Amino acid sequence: MMRIGEIRRTLRKSMRHQPPRGRFWESMGAVWRRKTSVIAVFSIAAIILHLILRFGFRTSPGAFQIPLLAVLVFGGIPLVYELLRKLLKREFGSDLLGGISIITSVILGEYLAGSIIVLMLAGGEALENYALKSASSVLGALAKRMPLLAHRKCGSEILDVVLEEIAVGDALVVYPHEICPVDGVVVEGHGVMDESYLTGEPFQITKTSGSTVISGAINGESALTIQTIKRAGDSRYAKIMEVMRESEEKRPRLRRLGDQLGAIYTPVAVGVAIIAWIISGEAIRFLAVLVIATPCPLLIGIPVAIIGSISLCARRAIIVKSPVVLEQITECRTAIFDKTGTLTYGEPKLTEQVIAPGFEQKEVLTLVASLERYSKHPLARAILAAAKQERIQLPEATEVGEQPGRGLRGTVLGRQLQITSRNKLRAQNVTGTDQLPTVAGGLECVVVIDNRYAAALRFRDAPRAESRSFVKHLRPKHRFQRVMIVSGDREAEVLYLAEQVGISEIHAQQSPEEKLAIVRKETAAGKTLYVGDGINDAPAMMAATVGMAIGQNSDVTTEAAGVVVMDNSLEKVDEFMHISRRMRSIALQSAVGGMLLSIAGMLLAASGYLTPVNGAISQEIIDVLAVLNALRAAFPPKVISDL
Secondary structure, three states, rough: OHHHHHHHHHHHHHHHHOOOOOOOHHHHHHHHHHHHHHHHHHHHHHHHHHHHHHHHHHOOHHOHHHHHEEEEEHHHHHHHHHHHHHHHOOOOOOOHHHHHHEEEEEEEHHHHHHHHHHHHHHHHHHHHHHHHHHHHHHHHHHHHHOOOOEEEEEEOOEEEEEEHHOOOOOOOEEOOOOOOOOOEEEEEEEEEEEEEEHHHOOOEEOOOOOOOEOOEEEEOOEEEEEEEOOHHHHHHHHHHHHHHHHHHHHOOOOOOOOHHHHHHHHHHHHHHHHHHHHHHOOOOHHHHHHHHHHHHHHHHHHHHHHHHHHHHHHHEEEEEEHHHHHHHHHOOOOOEEEEHHEEEEEEEEEEEEEOOOOOOHHHHHHHHHHHHHOOOOOOOOHHHEEEEEEEEOOOOEEEEEOOOOOOOEEEEOOOEEEEEEEEEHHOOOOOHHHOOOOOOOOOEEEEEEEEEEEEEEEEEEEOOOHHHHHHHHHHHHHHOOOOOOOOOOOHHHHHHHHHHHHHOEEEEEEEEHHHHHHHHHHHHOEEEEEEEOOOHHHHHHOOOOOEEEEEOOOOOHHHHOOOOEOOOOOHHHHHHHHHHHHHHHHHHHHHHHHHHHHHHHOOOOOOOOOOOOHHOOOHHHHHHHHHHHHHHHOOOOOOOOOO
């Protein structure tokens, strides 16, 4: 197991660019791979300068061609190296034909066309590299979130020490709203901690003397003193960091749509050009065929459709971080959902009030809600929300007190109230405890009025209003064959939710490591969609074909996901699927339509009816048609959601 310090050092090394080694060509290839954004910007500037010199100042051809030659040297030469590498590996993608086209344009003296192709290739790869770089930033977000120092208690003094110096058995103070640095046990204090992003449990957990705490949990409003039971590097949060690092290293590499089409188109184009040369004996026909065969519908049409769809998604509060997810989501056949905060709202709701004989439901809720106004317990908000929904006027409470281990006490309308747990109630001299209902799933609190058992209030993490309809429509509308829940929550809670939303396949009480293993297994069998919202979902998101984050609860999760739904709504997930499906359709129309027109032009060029210049003009017309069609992706479809 790596220590947190080691993980941070490894992360810094991985993000630091090492100078290219070896031969000149290897160095040039590394320049192409790592400096694509610089090449793209340089190409734009050079092309603009060329146009200014040519049409603004009307300089001599020798002068206005210099910027284009610079693009071909600094951007084209690294591409030639990549072309040779792909030929040796027998890879035939759209960029391969682009490289051949650049060489052809240089031979023909069509430097502007060659420079534009360099720009297209560099710009597309820069966009992809930017998206892939977000994978490395996940570890950065994790490391940034973890505190660098802990507050060690030494007698009456509290000293700040680095995490690596913390030993098992040390007493640490966790101040309000701080992140717990290590796993431990509470020895002093009473409060709550939010562990939902780590465990999948939807509720803030009450902490008192003897309670366990885990690293990475967010402390509430009370300071706690804990005794460490593990070193920082062995604690829960460090394990998640290690799983994340492993998940990043094994992240699936997906074949892009343009490469799939280019694998067919490139051999056809080169074959037609060679046959035309052999039959006619004229090298000019080889060049003419390749000029019109330049895969601009692939290099321009598909990226324009993707960029338009990304823009449309952004207007719908959906942030696409990795363009490849737009191409892959329509091919996913297995949908995997986290429970808490994804299919549910991620907060407790009062779902059942079991009232003892002699009491009335509204009376009990009025008294309890009046007292809970003064409580910081995680269930207080749920009780107050239920009272507000019933439009109950709350009287004042007096003599309010909350002693650790005894629950909340107070007086309302002259009635003595106590709100506690089932186990604590049995240790007290309260009448009517034989009327307690049987234990059920979810969370529960027990109400005592005037030293007599009055009610049991039960809470669950309620499913979203749209969860059932969303799950039900995945198979008929989006062709998903399997839908499952993979959750860190208790099995009873997961089963309850699964019945509510209509999912039969569940995996409960799963750690981040176990979630990752399940998603890897499913992704190996077919393309997967994983939707979650917590830190414990991040490794699984990275392992899935498409990882989607709901809401903005965790910066780690939003970094790991390929797409982030800013609103807490499954309807937005459905919108993304519709936008993606339409994008793929439009991209295929532009690419395949453009290729068919190019193939027709290639046949004319091979027959001698098109010169290289006429072929270049014809290709520009095809490009314009492909781009105009691709621009439709930026506008919303007629049906953007069918929930």
